[in-house]
Amino acid sequence: MTSSPDLDSFISTFANDAEKGTVRNGYALFLYRRNESDLKVTATQIDQLLQKRDSSYTSKQLTVLQNLKYMMNQINSWKRRLSSNWMRIQDLLERPVQVPRSRKKQMPSTSLAETEDVLEDVDHAQEISTPVQKLRNDCERCETTRQEWIDKYNVLDSKLKKMRVSFKSLSGLYKVKLVNRMKNRKNEVIRKLRQENQRLKVELRVAKKFKPKTSVVNKSYYKEKLVLSRKELKNVKDKVNRMVAKLRQLEEQRKDFELDTTRLEHVEKDVECLKKPKMFDPSTRKCIYSCILHQVPFEKTCSLIKFIVHELTGISFTALPCTGTISNMALELGILSDLQVGELMFKENELTLSWDSTPLDGQQINSCHISSKHQNLTLQTFGMPGGTTEDYLEHILNAIHDIGCQYSTYHGIQQHIVLYTLFKSLQATLTDRAKVNKCVSDKLEEMVDRKLVQLKCFLHPLDGMASEARKELKKLDVDWSVSTSLYGHEGSAANLVHALSKLRYKENSRDPKGFKAYLLREGLKKTYIPRYVGNRLHVLFLLAGIIYKIKDSLAVYLEKFCKSMKLREAIEKDLTNPDVMVQIRVLGLFGKLLTGPWMKLFYNKSSGLRELSHLEMTPFVRRSITTLKELQLNPASILTLEFDVFGHPLLVDDVLVVLRDVELQPGERFFRTVSVLASCFVRVLERQLDDYLTGDLANPTEAMMLQTSSAPLHNIHSERVLGMVDSQFHRAPNASFGFVDAKVKCQANKTMDWLLAKPVKEQGSLIKFAVRQARKQRKVLEERVQVMGKTIMSRQIVIGQKRDKTERKKVEKKVLGCLEKDAGFGNDIFVALSTETKLILSSLLSERFDCLPLSIRHVWDVDGKDQVFDGKIVIYVKKGQKKCCRIVWDSEGQTDIPTTQIITDVVMGDFHFV
Incomplete structure (x- = not known):
């Protein structure tokens, strides 16, 4: 049996569609059912075709035939079942059945056989309807399942399309060919390495079979080779590190150059x-x-x-x-410095407040500072009306208030919180030993409502020791009848030191150039002799030692080369005076044993004891006092001591060798001078450092040590700043206090370094803030200067009134003396009065009423200004035993003035008769 052409065309069409992936089994069923009337084929024929396996069919077509056969068998079985069931249903429907409505109704009058037949038909109908319903349910479920699978297919299909689009985009993004090439190259490298590894394994196996005969030699050889390799490796690493560091440096330079280039690109030529x-x-x-x-x-x-x-x-x-704008910019430096100081005070908890003042061009200048463990910053340097406690306190409070206002405004913190924090950070004060500073510290304690540790500067006792030394040496001059040809009232030794300093530095009628040439000829530095301008620290002792060392060559210079005549002769005489040179020698020795080591310990930063705090230096002071007392009892030991007064080894130099020369036999006056100076030094130290020896600071607690941990050893920072202020006023005498203060504290605090360490953006915000605040601060400072001027004027008025009052009392005392003696008005104090005035005064003394009323004009001092008051003397009155005149003023009111006071006012020129 051969297949029909229609079947062949159907199978070929369906097979082609199946190869394209566009059909499913359900679609095949649909096609078959659509062509069922045209395709006169049975399942048997399809089975024969499958058994025949004609070569004209492909594998896809054979698969279609198998599926088609399976579907046809299913359809035929369904048809058979449906037809049989349908026949039974039709049969059942043609026989109507009556079912009783209720069990309570009477059964029909039928026979039992008929009833049984009816019941059998009903059961049969139910048996037939049940498979049909089930079949319908299966069909509906099949359709639902089919639709679900179709939906799932559509979803997966859409995902597939999206993945294909993504794949295409990724293929365009990543160069697949390039990656594959790299992969192939890596695989080739891996293959070669594996071959090399295999070769080395073979060599290793071969080498293990043969043990070297000279293993010890090989071991030492390879050990040396290992050491050399390690050294080479270390050198290479060091070289790499250097190159990396240099590379980083070059990279930073490159970035800077790029930044500069970018800036320059935006700037026109x-x-x-x-x-x-x-x-x-x-x-x-x-x-x-x-x-x-x-x-x-x-x-x-x-x-x-x-x-x-x-x-x-x-x-x-x-x-x-312009020039005016630049002058205004100087105040901006002060604002930036205030922010710098505020930043320190707001962060630190243990700070020390110090201040010092000096008169400058007739006005008192005060400089206050703050000290932490690592730095000293200047708060403000400003003028004061005077040197009272209120003046110091007002300046300190103004300085802290300005800093608090600037800091709170910039950071947006409430001002009272910032000021509370700033005052809370103050734990100690450091000043010199003036009484006013003690009062200021006490007032500050009352303001902050807590105890502040009141410290003193350790370098100021040197000034006291130099002053006491001059006084004692002057007494010795009187006792020894030392005659000196030099001018001065400080004693022969101090006058000699001062005269040599003037010879070296004074230009008028001196010889600074010749003295400089003499120092260079002797192989000494130009600054070998420091300038002596007064009693400052240990300059007197240092110069005394230098003068004693070069006295012989100095005498030659004075005799042969010096141009100055009078000063040269006077210095020559004192250089040859043995009593003067004894004092110079003793001063030089104390400079090596006491004042020099004192400066090194408490001032020089190169000292090895800089880690010690302020209160930890007290044992050194006690040790120095003990050594000085020993020198007082045994003055000869000053020539043999190997340690200074603090117990440190002496620094032996040329000056000390000459001062201790054995050939220069010391006499009785030498030992007496040593004993006297040691005694006066002990008195000075015990007086000025009493708090550290026996007072509150003698045995400090741990809390006190913590409070003073930030305190420096001295207050020379204030002295240095005051020197800078003096220099600025010499450069610009008409400069304002605000300008000088801003410039000086910015230099002292190194504010520009602090500003440049900030990020560029923060620098811009700080400068803009300083510009705004400088305009306001300028007005505040001008108002303070005006208030200070008014205060000075009011104090001058008070001083003038006090002087007038003192002079008036003297005149009134003389007037009373003349009146008590009944000398009349013939005394010298009445010489300037006219005869008419004397007659009127006599009438007032005798209380004659014929001269009343008497018009007068009285000049009074009101707020420092003379004010004239006109009135009349109308009657005489008595207040106790004093005779008085009642004056009624033209303006208003009346006053009873003693007659003696009226006479005194007339003599003084303040009372006139009209």
Whole structure:
């Protein structure tokens, strides 16, 4: 049996569609059912075709035939079941059956056989309807399942399409060919390495079979080779580290160059103006700040900046700040310094407040500072009306208040919180031994409501020792009848030191150039002899030792080369005076044993004891007092001591060798001088350091040690700042206090270094804040200067009134003396009065009423100004035993003035008769 052409075409069409993946079994069933009327084929025929396996059918077509055969068998079985069931249903429907409605109704009058037949038909109908319903349910479930699988297929198909799109995009993003090439190269490298590994394994196996005969030699050889390899490796590592460091440095330079290049790219070759809206930019201001701090005159600042920038970059500026603007910028430095100090005070908990003042051009200048463990910062340097406790306290409070206001405004913190924190950080005070400083410290304790440790400077006792030494040596001059040809009232030794300093540094009628040439000829430095301008620390003792060392060569210079005549002769006489040279020698020895080591211990930063706190230095003071007492009892030991007064080894130099020369036999006056000076030094130390020896600071507690951990050993920082202020006022006598204060404290605090250490963005915000606040601060400082001027004027008025009152009392005393003696008005104090005035005064004394009423004019001092009051004397009155005149004033009121006081006012010129 052969297949029909229609079947062949159906199978071929379906097979082709199946190869394309566009049909499923359900679709094949649909096609078969659609072509069922045309395809007159049975399952038997399809089975025969499958058994025949004609070569004209492909594997796909054979698969289609198998599926088709299976479907046809299923359909035929369903048809048979449906037809049989349908026949039974039709049969059952043609026989109607009546079922009783209720059990309570009476049964029909039928026979039992008929009833049984009816029941059998009903059961049969139920048996037939049950498979049909099940078949319908199966069909519906099949359709539902089929639809679910179709939906799942659609979802997966959409995902597949998306994945294909993603694959195409990723293929375009990543170069697959390049990756494959790299993969192949890596595989080739791995293959070669595996071959090499295999070869080395073979060599290892071969080498293990043969043991070297000279294993010891090989071992030492390879050990040496290992050492050399390690050294080479270390050298290579060091070289790599150096190169890496250099690379990092070059990288930073490259970034800086790129930044500079970027800036220059945005700047035209001819810059018209650096001034942005309302203000110059922060970079320009930083340049101006640097010029101000380096003492560049204001009128030269802009030209200097233009020249430097043009020479280095080729850029020219046509607009820069004027002189007045630069002057105003100086106050901005003060604002930045206040922020720097506020930052320290707000963060630290243990700070020490110190201050010191000095008169400058008739006005008192005070400088206050704050000290932490690592740095000293200047708060403010400003003028005061005087040197009272209230003046010091007001200046200190103003300085802290200004810092608190600037810090709170910049950081947005409430002002009272900042001020409370700043005052809370103060734990101690450090000053010299003036009584007013003690009062100021007590007032500060009352304000902060807690105990402050009141410390004293360790270097100021040197001034006291030098003063006491001059006094004692002057007494010895009187006792020994030492005659000196030099001018001065400080004693022969101090006068000689002062005269040599003037000869070296004084220009008028002195010989500074010749003295300098003499020092160079002797192989000494030009600064070998320091300048002596008064009693400062241990300069007197240092110069005494130097003079004693060079006395012989100095005598030759004075005799042959010195141009000064009178001073030269006077110095020559004192250099040859043995009593003067004894005093000079003793001063030099104490400079080596006491004052020099004192400066090194308490002032020199190179000392090895800088880690000790302020109160930990007390044992050294006690040791020095003990040594001085021993010298007082045994003055000869000063020539043999190997240690200084603190127990440290003496530094033996040329000066000390000459001072201790054995050939120079010391006499009785030498030992007496040593004993006297040692005694006066002990008195000075015990008086000025009493708190450290027997007072509250003698045995400090742990809490006190913690409070004073930030305290420096001395207060020379204040002295240094006051010297800078003096220099600034000499450079610019008309400069304001605000300008000088801002410049000096910015230099002392190194505020520019602090500013440049900040990020660039923060630098800009700090400078902009300083610009705004400087305008306000300028007005505040001007108001303070005005208030200070008014205070000075009011105090001058009070002083004038006191002097007038004192003089008036003297005149009134003389007037009373004349009246008691009935001398009349013939005394010398009445010489300037006219005869008419004397007659009127006589009438007042005798209380004659014929001269009343008497018009008068009285001058009174009201708020420092003379004010005239007119009135009349109307009647005489008595107040106790005093005779008085009642004066009625033209303005209002009346006053009873004693007659003697009226006479005194007339003599003084304040009372006139009209």
